Structures are given as structure tokens and as C-alpha cells.
Amino acid sequence: MKRVFVKGIKGGTGTTSVVANLACVLKKSKEQVYVIDLDPKSDVGLHLGLAWAHEYGWSNYPTFNEASCQFHQDSDGVIFLPFGSNSQAQFSSSRIIEGCKQIDNSDNAWLLFDCPAHIDVTQYSLNEDDIFLEVVNCDAICHSLIYKRLQTLSQAAGQWQHYFLANRYNSASELEFDLLQLWQSEIPLLASLYINKDEVIKEATAFRNVAINCAPYSVANDDFETLAGWLVSRVNQDES
């Protein structure tokens, strides 16, 4: 099973959209995909067809086994577990991550975690096979946060694959264009691809769906397919 943790370097970078769209693209590629919502905002389900009024998730149960009843499957076959409505979760994210190890041991299974922006990556027990995607936007604040993150990463004890992923990139913006060029040459750990700003992503969300279903020929879908392929290459590189 391949684990991918996705977190915004700050709130509002579009992390949940990335998780949902990536999950569906991977599923269309015949992979088995599980999405676990670790964010108290509990909005991954909104991208995957879950009713807004649905309140329950793993946070409303005292154990992982009991919380398992809250696994849902969307129309594409992505299996997801909402966070739920209890912001003071009865058991910790670490225990849900640990519990997820028993879900599926097959090689083609992907476990995507939608992580809250405020979490410190070192709070998760990551291993060298895990991929941690930190979603950034091309702006000055993210530029600042990236450098602060690089400082903390250089002192982190654990080993995992950590990447910064530029999301909502607007090539028409002079600042964003210049910043991305700068990052591509200066920032270590920058993923060698980016997700373009595309209205399709917002529109798909409004339809409680993802880009691949609403606009399969969109730039956004191309980008998420590229992201999926790139992640496969990261995993295979790790395995080789």
C-alpha cells in the first residue's frame, strides 16, 4: 500500500481539491484508492458526492473498528472516510493512520490523507516509503513559508519523501510566473510539475464532483493525471 499525505503549507491552498481530484484520477487508472479525511473541516466528502448534511465520520467514534462503518464509496469507486463532526476527536489522527494499515495490503492500493494545514508533519509517524505533498500557491507568503519549512525539515529526525506542489498556478500573473521560475531553480524538493489554476476545479466542486468527471479534456484533468503519473514514478523510484 502506498501512503500519500497531502497538506497545505497554509490554509486555503486547495489541498482538499488536490486530494479529491488525485484520488479519482488514480481510481480511473485501475488503482485501488482510499481517502482519509484528517481535517476537522471534513470537506473531502463534498468533492466525492457526500451529502452536506451527512455529519458523521471517524471522529464520532471511539475506535477505528467502530469508525469503519463510516467508509463511503463514490461513483468512481474511491473509498473515503470523512472526518465527521466531532472536532475534539475521540481518538487521535495518529491512531486513525495506524488503523488504516489494516485496510488493504495490496500493491496497487493508495491511501491518501487530507491533512489539516495547521498540523506539524512530524506529528505523523512517517516512514521512508511515505510521500508528503505540501501544497503551495505561487505567492510571497508561501515563498516565506517554504523557506521556513526547509529549515525545519533540515532538522527533522525522520525520513520520508517530502515535496512542495504548486497549485492554482496562474501563468498570466507576472509575480506567479517569476516566482515559479525562481522556485524551479532555487527550491529543493519542489515537485517537477504544478497544477494550473482552472475554473473547472471550482465548478466541479460545486457539482460535488471532480474535474475528470465534469471536464475530462480540461487542463486541470491533464495536470492531475500528470500528478498521478509522477507519484507512481516516485513510488517506483523508491522501490527500485
Added chain:
Amino acid sequence: MTNFAVKKSSILTDYDIDNLYRKFGGANQSYIEIVNVMKNKSTIDKYPLLKDISLSITDTVKEHKINKSTY
């Protein structure tokens, strides 16, 4: 009707690439990365926050507080 605007780009030949390898050090890389250093510098100089960060990073590296090679 046949005078369409055609964008011509420079295509590097194998000879060009070998020359670049020779000029910038060995042929043991699988790719060449071309960076517009002056452009990056002008981007940093243009925005005060980026400049502030750049200066702080430079000072920190000088003081050996972070080792960039450990990433």
C-alpha cells in the same frame, strides 16, 4: 495565404549538448538545467519580502546554521 507566422526556436544538436557538457562539467548528468540567474536575481530584488528572505538565508548559510546539502 502561405505566409503564416512561424515561430522558430533554437534546437540544440548533440554537438551543442556535448559542448555544454564540456563547458559546464562532465557528461555524468542525464539532463541539463538552464537557469536564468539574472532573472531570478531581479525577481528577488523587485519584491522586498523576497529580498528580506534571501538576505536572511544568505546570512544563515554564512553562519552555518543550515546545511543545504542535507535536504
